[in-house]
Amino acid sequence: MTRTTRLVILLVAVVLLGTVGTGAVLHAAHRSSERDQQQAGGPPVRTGTVSLRPTAARQLLVRNLAWGSHRDEIATVPADRPQGPRTVSGVKCLRFHAAAGTGICLKAVHGSLVDTYRAVVLDSHLHELHHFPAAGIPSRARVSPSGHLVAWTVFVSGDSYAGTAFSTRTAIVDTRTWTIDDTLETFAVTKDGRPYRASDINVWGVTFADDARFYATLATGGRTYLVRGDVTTRTLTTLHQNVECPSLSPDGTRIAYKKRVPGASPDAPWRLYVLDLRSMAETATAEQRNIDDQALWADDSTLLYALPGDYGSDLWTVPADGTGRARRLMTSALAPAYLD
Incomplete structure (x- = not known):
């Protein structure tokens, strides 16, 4: 050799x-x-395949907040075993929602000097279909029941809804054409039955009824309003005062929302309410703590929402009719979406 x-x-x-x-x-x-x-007491996590397609057994998708290498990844659990092992996807999002095989993922793009943000539309395999620049810090995200429309809200300035020193930007995209309305503040507003214009309008927290109609929060003059929107006519119409981050029930008859209550701390002003869209009657839920989230309807009678937890946020449920009590559904989780 x-x-x-x-x-x-x-x-x-x-x-x-x-x-x-x-x-x-x-x-x-x-x-x-x-x-x-x-x-550390976190939930069990395992790698595997995550799909946005409904299965025989109902699934719950969340942003996993358990500490470890899979933190911030979209994960799935059986809806009837939410404390069971989570299957993580490898896809990281700061805000997320999904419906009918379409997902919207708001994510950070880490740069050498500064982070930027991106809204990414995902297919049923969590592969990117299209992305758009997001103008600020991710806040809210929703997909229409058909999967044809996606919406997101970001903070352009500020990072909390508690005070008045913030500005938001809300966009809606049609996934069939990739047409974008990049700010709903350009829609024509009807307030109290009359055309309304103001320089301080902010719109956030879209929840879809179908591929044309939606609900959202409009803020102006130091007050917030529930508005009904229409992407076809590009209009917003006020319906009720003191409504933030609305969420439409599956049967389309009620809105869950954050309401500012008298006497609450300025830093923790909200309680979780439900509004009947036919009578405009308000019902306070049994959840007495401050809610800073856009609640999700788990079904026609149960609300799901996030509260601060040991690892960031936990998910809690409460009946929508004001009865019962709040209970914790999942630890270390945020941004839920059910696959029906």
Whole structure:
């Protein structure tokens, strides 16, 4: 064996040993991350295939907030076993929603000097179909029941709805044509039965009725209103005062929302209410804590929403009719969506 041959064999052996060592370290780090998560009391997490298509057993999708390498990934659990193991997707989102095989993912794009944000429309396999620049910090996201329209809200300035020093931008995209209305503030507003214009209008928190009609919050003059919107006529019409982050019930008859209540702290002003769209009667839910979320209807009688938890947020449920009591559904989770 020549000296050259021995050197080649030695170099190959070093490369192979390095590759094996690197793989072992990465595998150990992955296992260590999962063990750390379990030791911290987090929910069990496993990798696998996540789809936005409905299955025989109803699924619940969430943004996983459990500490570890899979934090912020979209995960799925059986809807009837929400505390069970989570299957994570590898797709990370700050805000998320899905319906009819379409997903909307608001995500950060990390730059060398500053982070920017992007709204990404996903197909049923969580693959990107299209993306749009987002003008600020992600706040709300919704998909229409058909999957044909997606909406998102970001903070252009500020990062909280509690005060008045903030500005939002809300966009709606038609996934059939990729036509975008990049700010709903350009829609014609009818307030109290009359055309209305003002420089301080903010619109946020879209919830869809169908592929034309939606509801949202409009703020102006220091007050908030529930508005009914129409993407075809590009109009917004006020319906009721003191409504924020509306969520339309599956049967289309009620709106769950955040209401500012007298006497509450300026930093924690909201309670969870339900508005009957026919009578405009308000019902306070049994949840007495401050709610800063756009609630989701788990079904026609139950609301799902986020509250602060040990790892960021937990998901809670409460009956929509004012009876019962609030109970925790999932720990370390945010931005839920049911696959029906």
